[in-house]
Amino acid sequence: MDLLASADPVAEGELICSGKGCPQEARWGLLWNNPKIHTPERNKVWLACDDHRAHLEEFLRLRGFLRQTVPVAALDRFDPGERP
Numbered sequence: 001m002d003l004l005a006s007a008d009p010v011a012e013g014e015l016i017c018s019g020k021g022c023p024q025e026a027r028w029g030l031l032w033n034n035p036k037i038h039t040p041e042r043n044k045v046w047l048a049c050d051d052h053r054a055h056l057e058e059f060l061r062l063r064g065f066l067r068q069t070v071p072v073a074a075l076d077r078f079d080p081g082e083r084p
């Protein structure tokens, strides 16, 4: 099952949920890192609306990639995440 938009990196300046086909404004930033391909100091970020936050967190948590979830207001600049 493909939960996530794959070829749709977050456009600069737009904070739209990373959930597949979801047009909602993101309220959460999910910080994650795949230790196999990212150095430890890097944080990839997925954006999530209230509806998709739990789905996306679970996706990352199951793979051991999830670090933390923060409000989008707490994101400074970020590195939009491609699929792990």
Ligand SMILES: [Zn+2]
Pocket (backbone or CB within 6 Å): 017, 018, 019, 022, 023, 024, 048, 049, 050, 051, 052
């Ligand atoms: Zn959403």
